[in-house]
Amino acid sequence: MKWLKLNNPRQSKRQKWLQEEHMRTFTHWLRKKVEVAIADKEPISETLRWMAHGPTHYVAKYHGYVINGCQYNTKDRDELRVTQNSGVSIVATTMQISSAKDKNPVFGELCFYGIITEIWDLDYTMFRIPVFKCNWVDNKSGVKVDEFGLTLVDFTKMAHKSDPFILASQAKQVFYVQDQLDPRWSVVLSTPERDFSFSAKDSDDFMDNSIEHHPLITTLAQVESFDTMDDSDVICIRGDCEGFWIDNKSSM
Known part of the structure; x- marks a missing residue:
């Protein structure tokens, strides 16, 4: 940002303008900055070198991911199951403007709500970084708080299509329950963190369409590979499908 102000x-x-130009040119600026530092023999970490170089053009996609005690699925995968694990939220600092002519934008933190559509594994050769591609609800017209203090979202009002990605480590899982009085709105509920563990057999059976953890730095949360789990172990169950009873004797 200092460079942009100095040169413009x-x-x-x-x-x-500064925010938009920063988003548009940061990758190119970082690469040049690192190249100059290397030429001047300045100390540059290996991680920063590979980050500036950028990921490969081949992206691996997966249906599920586990991080920070939560299991995440893509929306397409959720459609095939009775559980819901595709809802996410993130608190981010954003620039708020009243109109296109607003010359005094305000920077502040907002909570954004979305649904995971794709899970990408970016390959930086020496390490990998998982990211979630999401559909985000418009904060201006698609989010409200009712008289009971509950947050509701309207999935017919989507926005932020030019900025769909977040780091998997940034995501906070949420659960959407359709409002019975007005089906257009869904109530946002937080989900408790769960400690998932998998046996070697589970890992071998489900590795083909799950993502395996490749830590960037040692301080990142530990991540385990996964694909499917017994729905009885999952706390959040959707209510838009008919349930059934299970005879414990017959399953023994």
């Missing part, structure tokens, strides 16, 4: 003095006070 006429635009230095236009926060909206």
Whole structure:
């Protein structure tokens, strides 16, 4: 941002322009910055070198991922199951403007709500970084808080299509329950963290369409590979399908 202001003095006070230009040019700027530092023999970490180089053009996609004690699925996979694990939220600092002519934007934290559509595993050669591609609800017209303090979202009002990705480590899992009084809205509920563990047999059986953890740094949360789990172990169950009883004797 300092570089942009210095090289564009006429635009230095236009926060909206600076933010958009920063998003557009940061990757190129970082690569050049690291190249100059290497040429000047400045100390640069290996991680930063590979980050500046960028990931390969081949992206592995998966249907599920486990991180921070939560199991995440893509929306397409959720459609085939009775459980819901595709809802996510993230608190991010964003620039808020009242209109296109607003010259005094305000920066503040907002909570965004979305649904995972794809799970990507970005390959930086020396390490990998998992990211979630999501459909995000429009915060202006698609999110509200009712008289009981519950947050509701409207999935017919989507936005932020130019910025769909978040790091898997940034995601917080949420669960959406359709409002019985107004089906257009869904109530947002938080899900408790769960400690998933898998046997070697489970890992071998489900590795073909699950993502395996490749830590970037040692401080990242431990992640386990997974694919499917017994629905009886999952706390959040959808209520839009007919249930059935299980005879314990017959299953013994």
